Amino acid sequence: MWRWIEEHAAARPQATAIGFEGEAIAYAGLQRRILACTAMLAARGIGRGDRVAFLGANHPAQLVLLFACARLGAIQVPLNWRLAAPELRFILEDSGAGLLLATADMAEAAHRALPPGCALLAAEAAEADAPAPAAMGGDDDPVLLVYTSGTTGRPKGALLDQRAVRTNALNAEHAFGLTAADRVLTVLPMFHVGGLNIQTTPALMAGAEVVLLPRFDPAAFLAALAAHRPTLTLLVPAVMQALVAHPGWAAADLSSLRAAGAGSSEVPLPLIEAFHARGVPVQQVYGATETCPIAIVQTRAEALAAPGSLGRPALHAAARVVDAAGRALPDGMPGEIQLRGANLARGYWQAPEATEAAFRGGWFASGDVGVRDAEGRYWFTDRLKHVIISGGENIYPAELERVLRDAPGVAEGAVCGRPDPRWGEVPVLVVVPGEGFDRDALLRHFAGQLARFKHPRDVVVVPALPRTVLGKVQVEALRALARGG
Known part of the structure; x- marks a missing residue:
């Protein structure tokens, strides 16, 4: 996946890759930052399979680190900045991260969470003057270790390799019609696979522009719409509700948006209708941390044809509905949704029993109940897990x-x-x-x-x-x- 940036930097060096707080980072500039970060990691002894954590609100440094890890075959561990210090410390210790990069506003939280044996570095200054070593990472190398809340009271790390991230990006490219002409507005946190992988990394694969907001704020979102004229964005129901309730919603110009993705198992129909009434189709995306996450998704046409459905299996994914014994059920019969594809995680970090329970015969057991209708669309109905x-x-x-x-x-x-x-x-x-x-x-x-x-x-x-x-x-x-x- 590191080749995405390298190739765009060679073909379209001045095209904007990331817009952030008034700065436009061209693909050539992004490639230089990635090489400098790669050199820094290598100088600190980071190599294939090593874990490097990131703590911060949405920031270009997280994407720079991700692609630097991909070059080395190392693994990024994105940390949820909303977690308390003991929760962060558990993830750092469980993952065995040897290095933590934190943005300036998270420095205090990083110090409180830092376990022995883990070095701390300012994310904004993660570079070195030395030449970057030759790229080693490839499809088979894990690149993301993303922790998801655990049913046993401790989070589990889902291990995603570069093939999964690339497959997920292809699924997104197909579902959203992503091209280099697009501009994606990213407001959801990139410590989740939703904010990171539903549109952000796919946009960089396509050579599009990503506009990053550090955090979601309804006024800032509407201002970014006016200033940057994005073609795509990704939301969740709570964010949609905040936008619809904002005083500026009625007068906001949404005409640049071709669609809005909605990352949730169930999006209330009134919220979908509020966006459709403003001419913005809501494309629902279904999946989990363990699926990178795009597994079932609506295209723009499907969003308009069947509001509220999850959509159909993504281009490079498969889905089925099964009974308690794992037998496939006919259309119209509710059962557990199971998912399969090259976008699946390899399993859970150092948790073989949990991996065996969730990944069965190549299928990931979602823990969600749903039905498939006669047209092949999936609909969410309930959750098996007590989440x-x-x-x-x-x-x-x-x-x-x-x-x-x-x-x-x-x-x-x-x-x-x-x-x-x-x-x-x-x-x-x-x-x-x-x-x-x-x-x-x-x-x-x-x-x-x-x-x-x-x-x-x-x-x-x-x-x-x-x-x-x-x-x-x-x-x-x-x-x-x-x-x-």
Whole structure:
């Protein structure tokens, strides 16, 4: 994948690759930065298979590092800057990262999270004057280790090789009609495969321009629309809701946008209709960290023909719906969605049992329930996994329950999602109070241990948790209690 930038730099050196905070970085300039970063990494002993972490809001330095790692056959570990220091430290230790690059605004957080044996470097100054070594990385080399929240309370690292990233880019190119003439506005965080790989890296493969906003802000987004006239962008439901509710939405000129991708398993139809009413088709994208992520996707025509569907399998991917025994189901019958293709992760980092459970016979078990209709379109219906999706972020109850176990004044407790008009879902504690129970103190207990977006929003007090005869907490009964609370 490192050849993408090298080839565009040779063929169209002055074409803009990245726009960021008033700076236009041409493809030739981007290639120079990549070579300088490659030289710096090599000088620090980074080579094939070594892990290098990145902590920062959206910044050209993350893309420079990604392609430098690709040249060396090294692996980038993007870190979620919303995580608390203990969460970041766990990922750095679990991945075995020997080097952390952090942007200036994340320097303090990086110092707090830094484990022994991991060096820290300013991301903006990650270069060396020495010549870059010869490129070694290829399709078979892992290039991304992206951590996704784990059902056991600890995140798991999905290992994606360069072939997966290239295949994903081809899927995006086909679905969005990406060419060198496009300008992509990236506002979703690139520590997720969605913000990084649904449009951003595919745009660089195509030779298009990427306009980076450090973080999403509705006013900044609308200003970027006017200033840069992007042809494509990627959103999630919480971002779409913030835009539609913004005072500037009605007067905003959206005419440059050919389409907006929507990275979520379920996008509320009223939000889709709000964009369609402004002439912007919403192309839904379905997948997971483990699929890089594009696995099922709508083309522009499909977005207009079947709003709300997930679309059809991407050009270089396959999908099926299966029953509990793994047998393919006929159209119209709900079952688990499974995915296959060269875009799949190799598995989970140092977690063979989890890999075996999720990747079965070449298929990735999504944990989502869906149906395929007679036209071959897929529709999301429910989740098998007990996951909360809040503002586009996955929150696993086990993460909160691990912290809840140490909370004073709680005899027992569990965590589930509650529908929320702004975020889609929010986490709620359902607890049996013990001696010294204090609701406000319980909510404060999560501060500094988990990212703020994972913090519970409410506490529902019950005399006993709903359980099966075997003692397992009944998830649906728990959710009913949370809704009623």
